[in-house]
Amino acid sequence: MDNRPLFQARWSWGPLAACTLLPVALLCFWLWPFGQILCLTFDEWLFHSLNAPLAYNTTWRYIWTVGSLRPFDIVVGLILLAVLIRGDFVFKASQVRQAFFGFLVTLILLVVIRALFSKWVDAMGWQHDSPSMVFDNVVHLSDYYPHLEKAWELKDRSSNSFPGDHASVLLIWALFMNLFSRGLVQRLVIWGLAFLFMMPRLVAGAHWGQDDYIGGLLMAVLALGWSCHTPLVAKGSALLLRWTAPLFAIARKVPLIRHMTIIR
Template identity: 45%
Template sequence: MDKDNRIQATWRWPALLGLHLLAAAVLASWLLPASRALWDGAGLWLFQCLNGSLGQVPLWDGFWAVTSTRLSDALVGALMLGLMLNSRWVFRVGELRPALFTFLGLLLVLLVVRVLFNKLVGLLDWQHASPSTLVPGTYHLSAAFPELERLFELKDRSSRSFPGDHASVLLLWALFMGLFSRGWKRAVNFGLALLFVLPRLVAGAHWLADVAVGGVFIALTSFAWGYCTPLAGHIGNGLARFSQLLWGLLQRLPLLKRLRVISPL
């Protein structure tokens, strides 16, 4: 990669070790009986506060119902991608393609980490159902908005809610973007990730620990193995080489060729 490009495929030993220690500490805080009680109490309290706000104002309920759909997930993904490929936000023009391909590499690493961690969760019987299926008096958005449920599938329940897969992707994006941003832009990146996690918590698809323990553990471990080693960078370089023909084709399209990621010069 270009020396002026901040996204380099290299070993970052202190960060690699530190992220693993942090991920292990987060997971241990949930497994130890004393602190597990704190997680469970905080999770129940937060769910009752968030879900308890539903069922009173139709507009409020509708907002959380819409943001809990698969369609909303796709729009959030488009926004995340748009910010990543906006040369005025975090990455410079020459970094847009390396950023895109490196993040795709990180997502592949996350997929592997998630599969392995899910197997461990099943093996050690850490799995549990979501609060909406366990807590009496839950306001079910899927029942209140049957048409949205039928068309787009509302994510307000699960028999296997740990870990929070959706949260892990959002947190991985925030870690990657936050590494290269400063000040208020870094705060916005992390703030957006937390904001987009909220619908699952409000609807009751996940407990707090599913996000703050499971999602954080997967994101930290994936970022450690992906970015603090050359792995994601090498994957990104491979994707970049295979996509050369695609960029040439996209540069011929009148609207798309105006995008800096497609025509950087």
């Protein structure tokens, strides 16, 4: 069995610099007046292309209505977790638990970055309404299914849509998985799932594209760089492995879950 550590407790200065400078470049491009015009032009086209078919295509409307429900986020989380801890897909079976805790450390760092960046966005006045609250000719899913909006938190609008926190989680998962993947099929599955699950907010108009490919991406890249290209993820995952070892020892005795790769 290969018991070599998945993460190395060292500073990788080249990748770290790239993961720090890219978010800065994205933010500068977004704040540049001409860059903002390009983003708005593209986002307006993207929104109307995705949103308009909701008015006449019932299947399209049903799919993205389900995807826009808050409880569906739990389903998405379970799917991403299942792919992450599936032994011998991206990570070897012996590395799955390490990978899980490494991603958890990265995700916690993302939450911290997101909280700080959101406060900065509010302080600088960069916040904006979602496209469903800006344009007139918009198809609101909540108008078709008002009962779902009340009972299941159907999300099709936001007065604080930047940055895209939902997209940042999907992107940090995809970037983390992509960092360790080696095959084309793996990468297609990873990025296919990430883009698919980002779509509901874009179709329903809860987010502009720039909320995701600027705001969500810059936070995800920054979190990836300062976790995986520093000693943080190696030391954090090692600490969590030690702390939870007794719990996993108990779990190995439970009939139904002891066969899971992460438990074994």
